Amino acid sequence: MNPTNPKDYHASHKPIIWSLFAAGGTVTALLLPALIALIALAVPMGLLSADLFSYARIQDLIANPWVKLTIFGIIFLSLWHAAHRMRCTMHDFGVRADGLVIVIFYGTALVMSVILAVALIK
Amino acid sequence: MKQSNGHYLRSTDKYAWYLKKPRYIPYMLRELSSLFVGLFSCIIVWGLYQLSQGEVAFTAWTQLLWDKLLWVNILIFAFAFYHSYSWFMVTPKAMPIKFKGKRVPGFFIIGAHMLLWLMASVLVFALFFYGA
Numbered sequence: 001m002n003p004t005n006p007k008d009y010h011a012s013h014k015p016i017i018w019s020l021f022a023a024g025g026t027v028t029a030l031l032l033p034a035l036i037a038l039i040a041l042a043v044p045m046g047l048l049s050a051d052l053f054s055y056a057r058i059q060d061l062i063a064n065p066w067v068k069l070t071i072f073g074i075i076f077l078s079l080w081h082a083a084h085r086m087r088c089t090m091h092d093f094g095v096r097a098d099g100l101v102i103v104i105f106y107g108t109a110l111v112m113s114v115i116l117a118v119a120l121i122k
Numbered sequence: 123m124k125q126s127n128g129h130y131l132r133s134t135d136k137y138a139w140y141l142k143k144p145r146y147i148p149y150m151l152r153e154l155s156s157l158f159v160g161l162f163s164c165i166i167v168w169g170l171y172q173l174s175q176g177e178v179a180f181t182a183w184t185q186l187l188w189d190k191l192l193w194v195n196i197l198i199f200a201f202a203f204y205h206s207y208s209w210f211m212v213t214p215k216a217m218p219i220k221f222k223g224k225r226v227p228g229f230f231i232i233g234a235h236m237l238l239w240l241m242a243s244v245l246v247f248a249l250f251f252y253g254a
Contacts, residue, residue, distance in 0.1 A: 028159050029209040032202045034243035036162055038250055039169075040195035044188040052251070053184055055177040061253055062173065071170070075163050082160025089153040094136035109160075116167045122174040 017084055024081025027074055035074075068120045076113050083109035151201075152208045158201035165191075165198075210235040 042048040051057075061067055083105040090101045140146040165187065172183040187195070213235050214228035 025205075025209055028202070029206040030239055030242040031246060032159060032162065033199060033206055034246035035166075036195065036199045036202055037243075038247055039166070040162075040187055040191075041199060043184075044192050044195075048251075050184070050188075055173070055180045058173060058180070061250075062170075067253075071166075075166055078159055078163045082156040082163065085153060085156035086160065089150075089156065092140070092150065092153060094138075108164075112164055112167045115171055119167070119171040119174040 020077065020080045021084040024077035024079075025085075028078045028081055031074060032078065062120070072116060072120055075116055079109040079112050148208075152204065155201040155205035155208070158198045159205060161194075162198045162202065206239060210239060 038048075039053075043050050043053060062071075086105045087098070087101050090105075091098070095101060135142070140150045169180070169183050169187070172179040210232055214226075214231045217231070219226040219231060
């Protein structure tokens, strides 16, 4: 193989995986700390009333298709960002069974994305 | 680095190399932040699934999240915050910007991202609070 010969070039899946990783990294960097603070910390820390998270209110918020789409976009990107980065991190930890790592991490991200889509459509 | 024979040039300690030098620790913590980012995404998927199952299931989820999982939430928040901070700190290297032929200074690119992060965070709270 000669790297300077265009005939030796082949299509790679890397741009797709990497662009999902980068998009996910940026979206999670911008939104996740606020989302965690809002959903997981604000009520137990006494910043917000639990009434804001009542079943009826959340159901009402989620009913909007744009909200559904936005939530799916954020969580989907965040899942794939985490899956890809953990795949690389497993390599850093000395785990060389990349095939198994792919199945575990990409598999989890895929299953979670499907559950999310089903839960939002229902 | 992988050599042509498939072996690694520095393979003496492939499981614990990052413990050898202090400056490798922040790198590993930064990469590990993705585990907590992924964990939180899974918690949200779980919550939305519970929401689709009705009021009893959803309330059980919020109670568990706020009561038993509080220390997990704090850990997740700390790692997510570190992810954001480290992600924006490398933006001048990841996307160097030129303006009128001159490199825009790094602190300007970082500052702009940090400001965007603050605005996005306020927006998340405002949309949730005033939405619906």
